[in-house]
Amino acid sequence: MGLMGFRGNRLYCAVTAVMLSASASSAMAIDELLIIGTRDDARAIAGSGSVIDSDQIRLEAATDINQLLKTVPGIYIREEDGLGLRPNIGIRGATSERSSKITVMEDGIMMAPAPYAAPAAYYFPTTTRQSAVEVLKGAPLLRYGPQTTGGVLNLVSTPIPEQNSGRVSVMLDERAGMDLHGWYGAQAGDFGVLLETVQRDGSGFKSVDRYNDRGDFTVEDYVAKLGWQSSEGPEQNLLVKVQYSEESSQETYLGLTDADFAANSNRRYGVSAIDQMDNRHTGLQLSYSIALSERLTLSSNLYQNNFKRNWFKLDGGNGYITAANNGDADAQAVLDGTRDVDGLLYKNNNRRYESRGVEINLALDLNDHEIDVGARVHEDEADRFQPIDRFNQVAGYLYYSDTIQPNASNNRIAQAEATTFWATDAWQVTDRLMITSALRYEDIDSAERRYADLDRTALSRTTGNSTQEWLPGVSFTYDLGDNLQVLAGVHKGFSPLGGGAVANEEPETSTNWEGGLRYGQNNTFVEAIAFHSDFSDKTENCSVGSPCSNGDNSGTYRTGEAIIQGIEFQFSTAVQLNGFNSTAATVPFDINYTWTKAEVSQDNAVSGVLEGDLLKDVPENVFSVRTGVEFSNGYSNYLVAKYVDELCTTISCNRNNSPFAATESVFVTDFISRYTVNDNLEMFLKVENLFDSERIVSRSPQGARPNKPRTASLGLVYQM
Secondary structure, eight states: OOSGGGGGGGGGOTTSOOOOOOOTTSSSOOOOOOSSOSHHHHTTSSSEEEEEOHHHHHHTTOOOHHHHHTTSTTEEEOOSSSSSSSOOEEETTBOOGGGTTSEEEETTEEOSSBTTTBOOOSOOOOGGGEEEEEEEESGGGGGSOSOOSSOEEEEEEOOOOSSSEEEEEEEEETTSOEEEEEEEEEEETTEEEEEEEEEEEEOOOOEETTSSOOOOEEEEEEEEEEEEEOSSSSOEEEEEEEEEEEEEEOOOSOOBOHHHHHHOTTEEOGGGTTOEEEEEEEEEEEEEEEESSSSEEEEEEEEEEEEEEEEEEESSHHHHHHHHHTTOHHHHHHHHTOSOEEEEEEEEEEEEEEEEEEEEEEEEEETTEEEEEEEEEEEEEEEEEOOEEEEEEETTEEEEEEEEOOOGGGEEEEEEEEEEEEEEEEEEOSSSEEEEEEEEEEEEEEEEEEESSTTSOSEEEEEEEEEEEEEEEEEEEEESSSSEEEEEEEEEEEEOOOTTOOTTOOOEEEEEEEEEEEEEETTEEEEEEEEEEEEEEEEEEOOSSSOOTTSOSSSEEEEEEEEEEEEEEEEEEEEEEEEETTEEEEEEEEEEEEEEEEEEOSOOTTTOOOTTOBOTTOOSEEEEEEEEEEETTSEEEEEEEEEEOOOBSSTTGGGOOOTTSBOOOEEEEEEEEEEEOSSSEEEEEEEESTTOOOOEEEOTTTSBEEOOOOEEEEEEEEEO
């Protein structure tokens, strides 16, 4: 595979707008909304990127975004529930606090519940119905946002097929959990349609003390798409996408003490038995593009996302965990259910989010320049109304007492309005040199209102903030030969403050560098990229799900100057074994490795951190290996091994002698065996965590939490 074809692939380059692409070979084809394109495109862009394609998602029978992303360099995952329901994803300099410091998109549309006012990802699109996952890093990510420090994550939903077809996939696991994914698409003249659903009746793996519960969950997700492509006149594409989903999960914030984890990592305290998350998400997207001339294309997106959730759960459980870890017998007895206690608080974390906007992009092709200019107008809000129910624990069981109506902190609305402009230019300077420049402007007004009464007629407190940021960036690739390419870039990173920011509060910004080499020939690809992010004022986003290092559960915690730097390495090849057992075979082999050093770069008298203190939630070493044997007779076996180093649970854990200041490293191997019965039917066996290695992969929120234990599943895929 040569690298000289970068310019020819610029339709999918990250510097261009998200657009509808059509296949010229078919009468009607509406493709995915992409920011990169294929794996080959990712290996040639003037930045760094990765694509998890439909083959990998299908072969690994993926339902958990955390496990998929562990095979991508430069990504940090902090697991929480072992099921992938609430991802905590970081990319390079953007740490993994509820995925709030990266831009998460589906089909080019921001998917955080309120991307500017409250970006913490309590909603995440269903992994099962995605056809690809794109990760974009470096200066080209300035085309997207608002989070521009570490990277952009774009989930690509199932496309409308080019001809009438469909697929049904069913997977059953050993704990009687079921995953069903089905879609069917059809074409009629210039129109195409897709109907899709995911039904998950998920099995938890924890045993709740004294209750016949395991932490099971259900997910219903429905998508309908209608596409149109003009057959006469100027080339035009239109896509209407409607999505609806519900989730109910018996999930809790309460983890375990270290001693209880060592005795039984899959235990859950009975005091958390009534904890439950219920949520509902609706999305509407209208995407349109028209070729105004041979050189000029106009594309636009109109979108609306609504998310409502109530995570009813024990409030203040971390106090019991901390006390019990420090030897408090009374706290341990409350957790064990052997001590009666009155007035346990269970908060209805009841929130409603709205996010809407419109964006327009003009793409101009001037031979050696491909220029994109665009704008987006966006607004979002997060509405909290969170009463607290009191329960009494008697003889190990919970009994309702009364309800406390919300105070000001639990009765508030945060809002944000943002106007964004961008301009990018991909300049083919010579046959070997490509320079990509980008400029982004964010103008954000945010406000928060806290109410003193239930009718919201009296204000308790109001805050507001106005932020304007220019975000420049430039990157280049230079072909040293047909198979060798050098790349480098620099850009300004930015993370909005959120709806609760006060006047004159400054957002987190950074200067981000990258540089590296690529080599590609035939089936072999090698890439090594160094990155360096320099923060003038690093912050942590505080939430109950991801408390800040100072213990705060809301707002931001400023830790001062910091540097996050590291090296990303990829190696990919495939070996042909002709005549192996009288059957031809292919052995694919992929290695991804990331080394990161994330630390405070200057003493900070305000926060108390010192130069050299490690930042939270950033592992030093992460690697994955994917390999297998694919036989020409349709029988294939795969191994996917993933390793993540320990994480600091608070900043400065390297100066903290507490055994509770860090997680444990974890190494997990998955095995997948697939057999193609005929052109329409495929069977598979999947064993997650083959060697049953369970470790403390998180201490946030509220105690030690394990990864998923060994789980075997059987599945069928029927293609129509």
